[in-house]
Structures are given as C-alpha cells and as structure tokens.
Amino acid sequence: MNAVLRPVSKARKRRDLAMRASLGLATALALVPLVLVLGYVAKRGLGAWSWHFFSTDPTGSFLGDPGGIKSAILGTILMVALATAISVPVGVGVALYLTEYGKNSWFAKAVRYFVDVMTGVPSIVFGLFVFIVLILSGGVGGYAGWKGSVALSLLMLPVVTRSAEVVLLLVPHTLRESALALGSPRWRMIAKVVLPTALPGLVTGSLLAVARAAGETAPLLFTAAIVNGTSLNLGQRMNSLPVQIFTDVGQAQDRLVARAWGAALTLVVLVLLLTLVARYMSRRSRLT
C-alpha cells in the first residue's frame, strides 16, 4: 500500500456526503420563499393583466370599472428618472471625491461613515423628512412628483455612492499613474481614463439603486401622494406603482385587490428587467 496516497476512508466519505447534503438542503430552503413569492405574484398578477389594464388610469369609482394602472407606471418611471438624475451625478461625484481626492483624510472618513449610516436609514424617514421640509413648511406648495423624486434620491444616494466607490477603487492604480505621468491634470485623468474605465460598473451600481427606488412606497406616500389621473408634470401630484398597490390592497373589493396583484407583477417585472440590464453591463466591464 502506498503510504503517500492513502485512500480516502469510508467515514470521511460519509461525512463529506452528509455535509454536501445539508448545504444543498439549506440552499433549497432559502429558495422556497423566493419561489413561492414569485410564483404567487405571477399567478395572481397575470390574471389582472390586459391591454385595458396598462392603458387606462384608475377611475377611483367603487362601482363599475376600476380602471388600470397607466398613471402608476408613468409616475414611477418619471419620478425614478428624476431621482436618478439627481442621485447618480451627486453619488458618483462623492465617490470620485473619496477615491481621487479625499482618500484617507479625516473628512473622507467622516463622509464614508455618514454614507454608511444613510444606507441604514429606513426609507420612511426620508419620506417624512421631505414631507416636513418641503410640504409642511409650506414654501413650495403641497404634494408633487418632484418631491417624491427628492425623497427617492436621498434613498438612492448612499447606494450609488458606495457602489461607485467600490468600482472606482477597482480601476488599476497604474492607469492613473500613467495618465499623470503623461502630464495630465488630475481632473482630465479622471474624465478621460478613470470614468470611462469604470463606466460599466458605475451603470450597474446605479441601475441597482434604481431598481431599489422603483419599489419603495414609504418615501412617496407623504410626498407625491395619492392621485388617480396620469400626470406628466413633476410639479403636480403623481401616482406610482408601489403607492397604487398600497392603496388597492387596503380596499375591501376583490377587483381592486386583483389590480394590486397586477401592479405588483408589473413592478417585479420592471425590477427584474433593470437587474438583468445591470448584470449585462457588469459582465461587459473589464474590471474584475
């Protein structure tokens, strides 16, 4: 018998098998709720889907046709788009400050700490904050789509900043050095070398933040509020998918609850699409 390559003992084989089995079981268990939720939403939601469902606004009437969710879809898209337009430039800007200028200074450390704290703040707090500062104060009118966007952008900001910082740190230091060694000013090195190299990753991080914001109810409840009709004016009240679901589910009418399922499925599909695009972008990235 060869002493170096001793055969694996029976006991060890059994232990290996037991470990594998229990890990597989744990994974399966973790997947159960996910599959159940998705399956149930799909089953209930598909029943509500129709052309009419996507092409009409909620009527608000308790009798007769309850209408569809057109205003909710458009409102979500518009408000999230504005929130993205606010939070992505600011978030990437903060991340650039942290990686390219602040580095390990006390100020950069403080900023990083606050960003982390902000990540943990419940979304309803952002909603309340905007409610108090932009609505109760009375200076700039009542409920409005753009106020919902502000609340969403506060929510997205830490997510964008953190993911952008990680991606920017992945840009090899040697690329920055070779740009500087060519006599490039720092800002041009950032604009022409760092940002283009990090771009796919920045897009991925931003899309994940967008997906997160699209599903939030609380920041919109007290800011963009509840309305039925379609509005393309961010200065006015705006409907959104999460808020529509929230109000519909609370109704004692099966038709309205069915609409909530349909809206929920719409939201899930929307977020899924965003996540897929995000994954595609991150695979195109040349940074590991």
Added chain:
Amino acid sequence: MTVSLSTHAETPLEQKRRFEHGGTTMAAGHRVSLKNLSAWYEDQHAVKGVDLDFEPNKVTAIIGPSGCGKSTLLRCINRMHEEIPGTRVEGEVLLDDQALYSDAVDVTAVRRAIGMVFQKPNPFPTMSIFDNVAAGPRLSGTKGGDLRERVERSLRSAALWDEVKDRLNQPGIGLSGGQQQRLCIARAISVEPEVVLMDEPASALDPASTLRIEELVEELKTRYTIVIVTHNMQQAARASDTTAFMLDGELIEAGPTEKIFTKPDDERTERYVSGKFG
C-alpha cells in the same frame, strides 16, 4: 532650446517650435542632474542624498538589488513620487538649469518634459491603439500639428507602426505584451518629452521582445536623454552608456558602463555585477 516648465501656458508659437523640434531626428538633448536628492516614504529613508548627472543623448542604467530605491529615485525625477501620500523629497532635480521642485514650476509641465514607461505594459483598456497614443497629447493638453501624423510618428519611433497600421481602431489591450509595451513607449513619446524614464521596461517580456525594446532604446537616445532601471545585468551592459549602482538608498558609484562592469572602484559594485549578491 530651453524647456518651458513655468505655470504659464505655452503660446501656440512656442508649442509649434517645441513640437517641430521634437519631431526632427536630432534634437539637442537635455541634462538631468540630481543634487543631494533624498526621498522618504513616511519616515523610511528610501533614497539617501544622491548626486548624479544623466547626460544628454545617453542611456543611463540604474542597477542594484531589489528594494535599494531605484524606482523611487526614478519617480523623483518626474515628480511622480509625490503622488503617494505621506512621501517627501529633499534636494534638487535640475533639467538643464531649471529646478523641477521650485514653486514656479508646474508639475504637469515637468511630466510632459519627462516621460515615463512603467514595468508592466499598461495601455488604457477602454481605448483603441490609436487613442492610446493620442491620449498623450490629449491628456497633457499638447496641441499643434496633426494628431494622426503625430500618432503615426510616435508609433514609428516605437517600432510598432508596421505591425498595427491596419488595425489602429482595435483595442490596445488586444496586442501582445511586447507590442503593448512598445505602445506605451509610443504613448510616452507622443508628448514629445525631452527625457524618457523607463522602470524595468522589459522585465515582463520574453527575450525577443526584450531585444526589440533594447534596440528601440538605442534608437531613441539620438533624441532623448534616457534613464533605464534594470535587474538584467546583460541588458545594462548592452543598452547603456553609463551605469549607476545603488545599494540601500545610496548611490555607490556611477561611471561608463564598461568600467562599472569590468573594473569598478567599489568592491560592493564588483560583487554585485559579478552576481555575488543581490
């Protein structure tokens, strides 16, 4: 010709003159002098009071065991050392008679005048072959002349033109390692520097590519002052006119390459070049 390093932007005429001058085959080279140069990382004294001249149109090799401060010394010459937080430089670096560390000098102008090639080929991954070379003038803000022509001239000088002229729009990182390093050399000289610093430019390359780089260095010295750090004794002996030997942050001795390799003054140099330590 004097090199303009002041903070004021070059006038178009100055730029044109500099551009045309660098483009012709023979330019009066420029001397780099180190005067009692010291460099630190935090409180680690990595370069200790080095006095050394790099002669115009000559190749100077810097040799010495790993960690002796060769890269640090090189990075002090184009002021890249200060990019690392917590570092410090004392003493002087002169380009001809201009002090590179004086307050009136713009650091980006120093780096335009003194180009650098790194150990590992590092083309910009998002850019094509053409854009990688064009990145030199674009990033440094050098204007004047036709960009295409400038790119072609740089690629020709780096002995890469014939291999890439039909695929200038393909990504720079699609080239072989040796080609990538020549691309980086083309990028460095596209700015029309006066001095080219190379930190082990061939250490990541195969013998054939290494030889090409050495031939290239031989050619480039007609136009530039070249400083090359190398671990390869044969390379130093083949490619350089002057050799400087460093040990532990100090310059032990510098002189004509032949002398350093055959009858050096210092016994430590002798032991190093004969492979007895390091």
